[in-house]
Amino acid sequence: MPGQTNVKTRANHRSSAGPLDEFFRLLRANGLLSTIRRIRSFLLLKLHKNLVDRRHEGRESVATSAVIEIEPDMVVGANAAHAVHYSPTPRKVFKWLMECVPLDIRQCTFVDYGSGRGRVLMAAARLPFRQVIGVEFSRELHDDARKNLATMPRALKRAQGVRSINADAATFEIPQGPCVLYFYNPFTGNVLDAVLKRISNARAERETELYCVFFNMENLAGIEMRYRFERCKLPFWPGLKLKLFAPYTYAVCLVLRQDRYQ
Numbered sequence: 001m002p003g004q005t006n007v008k009t010r011a012n013h014r015s016s017a018g019p020l021d022e023f024f025r026l027l028r029a030n031g032l033l034s035t036i037r038r039i040r041s042f043l044l045l046k047l048h049k050n051l052v053d054r055r056h057e058g059r060e061s062v063a064t065s066a067v068i069e070i071e072p073d074m075v076v077g078a079n080a081a082h083a084v085h086y087s088p089t090p091r092k093v094f095k096w097l098m099e100c101v102p103l104d105i106r107q108c109t110f111v112d113y114g115s116g117r118g119r120v121l122m123a124a125a126r127l128p129f130r131q132v133i134g135v136e137f138s139r140e141l142h143d144d145a146r147k148n149l150a151t152m153p154r155a156l157k158r159a160q161g162v163r164s165i166n167a168d169a170a171t172f173e174i175p176q177g178p179c180v181l182y183f184y185n186p187f188t189g190n191v192l193d194a195v196l197k198r199i200s201n202a203r204a205e206r207e208t209e210l211y212c213v214f215f216n217m218e219n220l221a222g223i224e225m226r227y228r229f230e231r232c233k234l235p236f237w238p239g240l241k242l243k244l245f246a247p248y249t250y251a252v253c254l255v256l257r258q259d260r261y262q
Helices: 019-030 032-057 091-099 119-125 139-151 189-204 220-227 236-245
Strands: 109-113 131-136 162-166 179-183 210-215 229-231 250-255
Touching: 019 032, 032 091, 032 236, 091 119, 091 210, 091 236, 091 250, 109 119, 119 131, 119 139, 119 162, 131 139, 139 162, 189 210, 189 220, 189 250, 220 229, 220 250
Parallel strands: 109 131, 109 179, 131 162, 179 210
Antiparallel strands: 210 250, 229 250
């Protein structure tokens, strides 16, 4: 990335306490079950990074593995307060999630909300989607994604079109036709509410199906109930792989038709 940038890689500012001290700190703060889940997530993320994702880093113009904090002066729109740090989806987890979508993806547009440096866009481009779109409100992460897409070998791209858009997700119009809409905990609060309402309204106005794929999203049950998303039963093999090796919660949901939100 040329010049100086406001993108900050998350550093570990904790003291030099050993693993056992850190375990007991987590145990006191979160309880036993939550601590076990956190350790499991940490170990699975390390497994994905070291066994799968690291092999792809050399082919990326800008490495997608770093966790990035979003600074207010990096974004378009007025919703910087609702941003969540950028963290990439493990590639295998994304592949298994797409295998669970019950649509012919050759007719579908794929949208990644909070697409960051473009790892998921590049993975989706390898699948035969009609169109792949990333929506990212950080200017610098959007520029990084464009560089990665530009240097991706043409022979690997099976999607008919792939692009990154620098925009506020709350104002992004849902594309026409069937869509797969991907969320890796990209934003919170009013932005998330506005986006999910826009998706529900789009489904109320059209016959074609919309599916939301959620990864590491908080309050999934509440989202499903409020916006009338119906969780899909997952196919056996990809569902089993996700159950065993996904570091966070996940769901594939059909957007049900309902009256428009006002």
